[in-house]
Amino acid sequence: MRRPGSVRPPSRMRAADPATSTRKPPPLHLLLVGLVAGAALLGLAAPALAAPALAPALTAPGSTAALSPPAPADQQELPVSGTLRNDGKPLPAVRVQALIAGGRQVTETVSDDQGHWTLDVSQPGRYIFRIDQKSLPRGVHVLQGEVTRDVAAGRVSLVVFRFGTERTGLKTSTTSQVLRVLVDGIRFGLVIGITGVGLSLIFGTTGLTNFAHGEMVMIGAVVAWALNVVLGIQLIWATLLAIVAGAALGAASDLGIWRPMRRRRSGLVAQLIVSIGLGLSLRYLVLIFYGGRSQSFADYTDQVERDYGLISLTDKDLATIVISLAVMIGLALLLQRTRIGKAMRAVSDNRDLAASSGINVERVVLFVWALSGGLAALGGVLFGLSELAGTVQYEMGFNLLLLMFAGVILGGLGTAYGALVGCLIVGILVQVSAQLIPVDLKYLGGLAVLILILIVRPQGLLGSRARIG
Amino acid sequence: MIDIPSVLGNGIAQMVGPQAIFFTLLAIGLNIHFGYTGLLNFGQIGFALVGAYGMGIAVENFGLPLWMGVLVGLAAGVVLALLLGIPTLRLRADYLAIVTIAAAEILRLITRSTSMTGFSGGTQGLTGYGTGFRDLSPFDNGRTYELLGVRFLGQDLWAICTGWAIVGLSLLLVYLLVRSPWGRVLTAIREDEDAARALGKNVFAYKMQALVLGGVFGAIGGIVYALATQSLTPDFYSPPQTFFAYVALIIGGAARIFGPVIGSMILLFVFSITDNVLRQITAGGEPLLGFIQSEDVGAIRFVLVGVALALLVVFRPQGIFGKKEEVLLDGR
Numbered sequence: 141m142r143r144p145g146s147v148r149p150p151s152r153m154r155a156a157d158p159a160t161s162t163r164k165p166p167p168l169h170l171l172l173v174g175l176v177a178g179a180a181l182l183g184l185a186a187p188a189l190a191a192p193a194l195a196p197a198l199t200a201p202g203s204t205a206a207l208s209p210p211a212p213a214d215q216q217e218l219p220v221s222g223t224l225r226n227d228g229k230p231l232p233a234v235r236v237q238a239l240i241a242g243g244r245q246v247t248e249t250v251s252d253d254q255g256h257w258t259l260d261v262s263q264p265g266r267y268i269f270r271i272d273q274k275s276l277p278r279g280v281h282v283l284q285g286e287v288t289r290d291v292a293a294g295r296v297s298l299v300v301f302r303f304g305t306e307r308t309g310l311k312t313s314t315t316s317q318v319l320r321v322l323v324d325g326i327r328f329g330l331v332i333g334i335t336g337v338g339l340s341l342i343f344g345t346t347g348l349t350n351f352a353h354g355e356m357v358m359i360g361a362v363v364a365w366a367l368n369v370v371l372g373i374q375l376i377w378a379t380l381l382a383i384v385a386g387a388a389l390g391a392a393s394d395l396g397i398w399r400p401m402r403r404r405r406s407g408l409v410a411q412l413i414v415s416i417g418l419g420l421s422l423r424y425l426v427l428i429f430y431g432g433r434s435q436s437f438a439d440y441t442d443q444v445e446r447d448y449g450l451i452s453l454t455d456k457d458l459a460t461i462v463i464s465l466a467v468m469i470g471l472a473l474l475l476q477r478t479r480i481g482k483a484m485r486a487v488s489d490n491r492d493l494a495a496s497s498g499i500n501v502e503r504v505v506l507f508v509w510a511l512s513g514g515l516a517a518l519g520g521v522l523f524g525l526s527e528l529a530g531t532v533q534y535e536m537g538f539n540l541l542l543l544m545f546a547g548v549i550l551g552g553l554g555t556a557y558g559a560l561v562g563c564l565i566v567g568i569l570v571q572v573s574a575q576l577i578p579v580d581l582k583y584l585g586g587l588a589v590l591i592l593i594l595i596v597r598p599q600g601l602l603g604s605r606a607r608i609g
Numbered sequence: 610m611i612d613i614p615s616v617l618g619n620g621i622a623q624m625v626g627p628q629a630i631f632f633t634l635l636a637i638g639l640n641i642h643f644g645y646t647g648l649l650n651f652g653q654i655g656f657a658l659v660g661a662y663g664m665g666i667a668v669e670n671f672g673l674p675l676w677m678g679v680l681v682g683l684a685a686g687v688v689l690a691l692l693l694g695i696p697t698l699r700l701r702a703d704y705l706a707i708v709t710i711a712a713a714e715i716l717r718l719i720t721r722s723t724s725m726t727g728f729s730g731g732t733q734g735l736t737g738y739g740t741g742f743r744d745l746s747p748f749d750n751g752r753t754y755e756l757l758g759v760r761f762l763g764q765d766l767w768a769i770c771t772g773w774a775i776v777g778l779s780l781l782l783v784y785l786l787v788r789s790p791w792g793r794v795l796t797a798i799r800e801d802e803d804a805a806r807a808l809g810k811n812v813f814a815y816k817m818q819a820l821v822l823g824g825v826f827g828a829i830g831g832i833v834y835a836l837a838t839q840s841l842t843p844d845f846y847s848p849p850q851t852f853f854a855y856v857a858l859i860i861g862g863a864a865r866i867f868g869p870v871i872g873s874m875i876l877l878f879v880f881s882i883t884d885n886v887l888r889q890i891t892a893g894g895e896p897l898l899g900f901i902q903s904e905d906v907g908a909i910r911f912v913l914v915g916v917a918l919a920l921l922v923v924f925r926p927q928g929i930f931g932k933k934e935e936v937l938l939d940g941r
Contacts, residue, residue, distance in 0.1 A: 237732075245732045245733065272723060274723055274724075349703040349706065349707065351710075401923065404923075406923065408702075408703070409649065409702060409703075410922050410923065410926065412649070412703055412706065413855070413918060413919070413922045414918075414919040414922055414923060416651065416852060416915075416918065417852070417914075417915040417916065417917070417918030417919030417920075417922070418915065418919055419915070420849055420852055420911055420912075420914060420915030420918070421911070421912045421914075421915030421916050421919070422915075423911070423915075424908045424909075424911035424912045424915070425912055427905070427908045427911075428905045428908050428909070428912070538848075542710070542711045542714055545707045545711065546711070549704075549707065577724075578722055578723065578724035580718065580721075580722045580723060580724070581718060581719065581722050581724070583715075583718065584715055584718065584719070587711045587712075587714075587715050590707070590708065590711055591692075591693075591696055591708060591711075591712075594696035594697055594700065594704060594708065595695065595696040598696070598699075598700050598704070
């Protein structure tokens with residue numbers, strides 16, 4: 141899987157030049173048709189999304205790279221260089237880091253007034269070059285801030301990063317800024333919610349705190365990436381297939397692992413530890429086959445924000461919000477109106493009572509696992525698309541897991557609606573705190589809430605007292 | 610082809626090396642948490658982090674002498690245990706698991722944050738705090754010593770000797786504590802919390818004491834390892850390290866005094882063997898296993914640990930030497 145991915149980047153470069161970008165990505169409302177159940181929501185979203193996908197005037201300007209004068213072949217110092225340009229203007233004082241596989245930084249440098257940077261690595265090999273996003277000037281957005289390169293002796297290695305301006309010629313008022321943070325928060329919260337609801341339902345019906353849930357999210361995204369990039373299936377269909385795969389994975393893990401463990405009468409602690417071991421193995425198996433770096437989807441990666449009066453959003457962000465909301469409403473209808481939904485709530489409330497009133501508990505649990513797996517896969521794609529700038533990475537699931545826990549516990553472990561409310565709050569909190577504290581610490585707020593809620597109201601906002609003791 | 614003597618030699622060196630000491634101390638802490646009291650601490654690496662960074666920051670940023678830095682590190686472990694224990698120890702076991710793993714990850718993110726570069730060193734980490742320790746070494750730091758066919762650098766030998774001495778003292782302390790009335794209350798809590806409460810024991814207080822004590826062992830592990838390696842890097846303190854310590858504990862036998870030592874030695878030996886063998890058969894012009902990239906070898910141990918953890922818990926929760934009835938795996 142890694143090999144095709146590593147030869148792909150040159151073709152992505154065409155997006156840097158608007159004139160050559162002839163193939164427009166298919167309109168996003170296809171994604172909605174595929175996923176949205178509510179017709180009203182479609183009516184609301186379609187006009188916005190049916191507009192041409194990329195307005196040329198707003199097209200993100202790419203960066204160009206310039207060769208540095210070839211350095212004398214120093215025996216062990218291998219020079220790597222590039223020039224950082226955004227919209228033709230050089231970007232000075234931006235930190236560029238070189239990392240080896242595994243994430244350890246070996247060296248870093250800062251670009252000069254012409255945006256030129258150069259650094260030396262000591263040995264040939266594979267390096268990840270990364271832009272320190274915090275050192276960028278305000279308003280400059282990275283489209284591709286991480287590049288993996290094999291550095292060899294005897295030649296100058298050139299690394300190109302791509303930028304796009306966040307907003308073109310728009311004044312930002314305080315209200316629109318607040319609104320923007322809020323909408324970002326709701327978008328993120330909904331994505332956490334989609335994945336977190338599954339975590340909460342699994343807990344409600346089986347009592348298992350599933351530490352491998354993040355890996356289900358990540359595997360969903362990786363499957364969609366593989367279908368999209370390696371097999372060339374359009375992302376919408378790739379996502380639908382990934383949801384099916386996620387549901388199958390969820391069901392398979394119940395049939396293959398959790399049901400036999402329940403049969404053996406294994407305790408919940410044993411199940412919890414097994415889920416941790418499973419999650420760890422899956423994460424690093426994906427690392428082996430997929431690779432350690434962020435890799436980008438083939439579609440919808442370089443969208444530009446569209447102005448909606450008070451707020452401007454990219455199409456994919458809007459689509460993320462609409463799809464998540466639709467899925468949430470669909471899930472609520474499922475829980476309230478259908479037989480299986482009522483059975484899920486019954487098992488969640490009292491397993492023994494549900495069993496004695498004729499509900500096939502094992503079948504309900506299997507359904508919950510499949511549902512959660514599918515939701516996790518969808519959430520993984522949306523998370524990558526909206527929050528990780530259209531990329532997929534092997535640790536994305538574990539990072540999200542901690543926020544899922546925060547949201548689900550805040551709302552009340554085991555409740556479906558509580559999970560949604562809690563995750564929304566956590567999402568908003570994360571985005572708000574990103575305005576106040578350094579960006580690389582923005583997940584802290586969500587996790588601080590986790591500890592706070594356990595002190596103040598351990599059963600969560602909508603949970604019942606009986607579950608926690 | 611596979612060079613067996615060098616593989617075995619490396620394996621033995623790893624069995625007694627600083628990593629083995631590190632995981633032993635982590636696992637001794639987890640033994641008190643999980644083995645004796647039944648607490649699920651999945652953020653033991655966070656305790657190691659606050660211990661190591663507490664010492665490193667105190668020495669590097671505040672210019673304290675090394676012994677005071679060590680005290681700061683231990684105190685940081687105590688504070689972290691209190692912070693995590695107060696909200697969670699009255700709740701069901703998995704809340705502690707979630708909060709500890711989250712806290713460990715928070716701490717790692719804070720220490721590696723670029724905004725903290727001036728304080729914790731950011732992704733660069735800290736160095737230079739441990740020269741005081743190295744100066745105490747009675748060995749010739751630059752010389753290579755050979756013991757039973759395995760070579761050690763003088764400075765490593767000093768760290769290894771101190772480390773195992775600390776492990777020995779820790780084991781003695783644990784042995785005395787778990788045989789005391791206090792230790793019997795911990796076991797009672799593990800077996801039946803309500804029964805312990807009915808006997809008038811303040812379960813919350815005992816659990817908190819156990820959490821603090823085990824956390825301090827974690828902090829000691831972090832301090833010893835930081836002194837042995839003379840450098841602190843935040844990404845070393847990542848969540849999977851806790852699971853390594855759990856695997857070591859369960860292999861050696863939870864609720865056994867020597868469980869952590871035996872388990873860590875076996876774990877490191879197996880790691881070293883698999884790493885070396887895999888590297889040898891994946892490297893070179895005609896590798897035996899072409900489909901594994903040599904840079905993926907490091908990832909394989911995580912996969913192995915994950916599988917081992919799951920399988921051990923299901924099929925042999927008592928490990929090699931433990932007693933099955935001594936292992937708490939039915940949740941509350």
